[in-house]
Amino acid sequence: MPELPEVEVLRRHLEPALVSRRITSVDVLLPKLVRPQTAAELSRAMVGSRFESVGRRGKYLLFQMRQADGQGVQVVGHLGMTGRMVRLPAGVPLPRHAAVVIGLGEDGDRFVFEDVRRFGRFNLETGPVEALGPEPLEEAFTAAVLAAALAGSTQAVKVRLLDQSMVSGVGNIYASEALFRAGLSPRRASRRVKRAEVIRLHQAIREVLQEAIHEGSTLPLDSAAGGEGLFYYGAVEGASDFYQERLRVYDRAGRPCVACGTPIQRIVQAARSTFLCPGCQR
DNA sequence: AACGCCGCCTGATCGC
């Protein structure tokens, strides 16, 4: 599932594919994922505008457009569990679970948002993004900020890391990975994480995300589709396996820890899987 | 008010 690194890699592929393209049509196939819910309203805002930039905030993609009259338009996208975004060349059939189809002009290319499980979003409203905590890879996210977010909370530190108002972009996979790298038990009450451990965790969060972006950005996301234009996490056969292989604990229950050989353990916290090495994490 | 928990979804996998 896409977390900050996968969204960032997707952003880097999408931006050059979209910037300066003019929107000529908007079709909504899955209205529940879209705000406003009708193609008519979405069209009124978007059609005629050009893409100016594709940004990212946490796990959200921020599409900036501008109308000919200078009016700015912003769309906030979220991939949920299974969402994908792709520039689809003319003639390529729409994916089965296409939710929004945006026409990009005379050549017939389309920008498509699809989502099998329908947890994703495609909104003109920017509300959810305003509530997000600091970007973990930016300067504002310091060890002191992390310490303050953990202080006083009895919640398990792993559950706390998933709270997007604390740090934005860390999901279930990289929460487990960061805690493993920091040698810290996911079960530890947030308030009981010591100063030195906070510093290690802060560093570990940044490292696991940074490395995943770095390795993911070497993936040629557009080559397997037989040419230019297909950009999305998971588009390439084996791309998600690639992401998976780098992981030290996530989804590795029963397999030996890469550091000490102890079998990796799976536990459930807040109704989600957590993976840890009982030997390395205290 | 912080925190736990449900519901939304469908495809893959499991068990009988």
Add this chain to the structure above:
DNA sequence: TGCGATCAGGCGGCGT
């Protein structure tokens, strides 16, 4: 072999 049950989980919303 086939089919129903279970599982996966980000996040909004609701209840305590």
